[in-house]
Amino acid sequence: MQYLPIFTKLDNKPVLIIGGGEVALRKCRAFLQARGRVTLVAPEFCHELLEMAQEKTVTLVHDYFSPEQLDGQMLVIAATDLNAVNEAVFNAANERNIFVNVVDDQPKCSFIFPSIVDRNPITIAISSAGTAPVLARRLREKLETLIPQHIGPLAELVGSFRHKVKQRFKQFSDRRQFWESVFDSQVVSKVQTGDIDAASAQLDAMLNNTVEPEGEVYVIGAGPGDPELLTLKALQLMQQADVVVYDYLVSDEIMELVRRDADLICVGKRMGNHSVEQHDTNQLLVRLAKEGKKVCRIKGGDPFIYGRGGEEVQVLVANHVSYQIVPGITAAAGCAAYAGIPLTHRDHAQAIQFVTGHCKKDGQDLDWRSLAQPHQTLAVYMGVVKSPHIQAQLLEHGRAATTPVAIVENGTRKNQRVVTGQLGSLAELIEHNNIQSPALLIIGEVAQLHHELAWFGKQSQTSSFAQPLTDIA
Numbered sequence: 001m002q003y004l005p006i007f008t009k010l011d012n013k014p015v016l017i018i019g020g021g022e023v024a025l026r027k028c029r030a031f032l033q034a035r036g037r038v039t040l041v042a043p044e045f046c047h048e049l050l051e052m053a054q055e056k057t058v059t060l061v062h063d064y065f066s067p068e069q070l071d072g073q074m075l076v077i078a079a080t081d082l083n084a085v086n087e088a089v090f091n092a093a094n095e096r097n098i099f100v101n102v103v104d105d106q107p108k109c110s111f112i113f114p115s116i117v118d119r120n121p122i123t124i125a126i127s128s129a130g131t132a133p134v135l136a137r138r139l140r141e142k143l144e145t146l147i148p149q150h151i152g153p154l155a156e157l158v159g160s161f162r163h164k165v166k167q168r169f170k171q172f173s174d175r176r177q178f179w180e181s182v183f184d185s186q187v188v189s190k191v192q193t194g195d196i197d198a199a200s201a202q203l204d205a206m207l208n209n210t211v212e213p214e215g216e217v218y219v220i221g222a223g224p225g226d227p228e229l230l231t232l233k234a235l236q237l238m239q240q241a242d243v244v245v246y247d248y249l250v251s252d253e254i255m256e257l258v259r260r261d262a263d264l265i266c267v268g269k270r271m272g273n274h275s276v277e278q279h280d281t282n283q284l285l286v287r288l289a290k291e292g293k294k295v296c297r298i299k300g301g302d303p304f305i306y307g308r309g310g311e312e313v314q315v316l317v318a319n320h321v322s323y324q325i326v327p328g329i330t331a332a333a334g335c336a337a338y339a340g341i342p343l344t345h346r347d348h349a350q351a352i353q354f355v356t357g358h359c360k361k362d363g364q365d366l367d368w369r370s371l372a373q374p375h376q377t378l379a380v381y382m383g384v385v386k387s388p389h390i391q392a393q394l395l396e397h398g399r400a401a402t403t404p405v406a407i408v409e410n411g412t413r414k415n416q417r418v419v420t421g422q423l424g425s426l427a428e429l430i431e432h433n434n435i436q437s438p439a440l441l442i443i444g445e446v447a448q449l450h451h452e453l454a455w456f457g458k459q460s461q462t463s464s465f466a467q468p469l470t471d472i473a
Helices: 022-033 047-054 083-095 133-146 151-160 162-168 172-183 186-192 196-207 232-238 278-290 309-318 331-338 387-396 423-432 445-453
Strands: 014-018 037-042 059-062 075-078 099-102 115-119 122-126 216-221 243-246 263-266 294-299 322-326 352-356 377-381 404-409 417-422 439-443
Touching (some): 014 083, 162 172, 162 196, 172 196, 331 377, 331 404, 404 423, 404 445, 423 439
Parallel strands (some): 075 099, 216 294, 243 294
Antiparallel strands (some): 115 122, 377 439, 404 439
């Protein structure tokens, strides 16, 4: 370990920066954020520093560097573009045993600036000991996707209870067990939704042993398959769940991101084969939540777009079960984008309709006259099996047989396949190419743009360094 990681309290402590340009400004802002008392020395200063001096947030000394300027300082930064000046600052600081940082000159640094994930009062610092600052910044970006914003307010809340907890539990092991139960409780989700008063009240009740375990259901949209299309909130809640209730449409790559020790329950539905009836799934969610468990109900696409999420949430409401809803990228948006097909386009489609080829047995038939209108896009979910009927109805109600169509199979996934043709041969295209679910039908003039705009799998892709971590316990 080349540098000892420490967090220094700079409240009104004297800090000196030699330099007056953009780099000095950046370092100055960092010190001011930590409430340091900043002085800058340079013959000239940038406009922003001059404004800060007028506002009396910093002190500017219009002068060249001299060693006596270091007297009484706690930290020193050399941020000039003159090597001789930077070296003089380094030597003078060492003689006085003052911590010094020469910007972009790691051998002349007795302290360095880490990349920071700031969730005040939680602070995470990442350092490469000055050898690879861009890599450290990339790691910080990855952590930014994983550390939720509510961690800061949560830390402030539990910090305000530390004294009470110490009075209530004399043994360290008892206090640790209590805090573990807090972080596994709905105190966290209440802070997440901004209800600090309710979270505080629950903490009080837990401290007095008056709270029964309270479960919650997270209804989460997993998107069409690519794990990098998950929202940050979805990933964070997936990592918190005790039980994961999932469908077949959730990709294996996404399932690898759930909490490692969570119980997995598949309630998947496939055409003609419902492994668990919807009523039973609804009751399963209620039962698990009533047992005090955090339940991740994860669905392909978006739970409120042909995902039966509304039906399940209605049952949760009727049974007084707490829940959160996390939208996902619906198949129409994700598959169309990865196929290079804009769902709307000023030259081709001024409207879009989402429809499903699989409705309730006693449900109303679709308004085919409306769906057959030109210059609009139809995104048909679960339409593979019913494609002969869809084709016939659209043609019967006036849609031209030459209307472009695209079938996107396994959209956004590594094995994505796009088949294009015309409406008059839609069913034949599906049969001839042995199209399998999941597949999305895109019907309309925009489908012809696939050949011009296709990109996924057609060109080298930049590696996504910030993809979600898959090895989180």
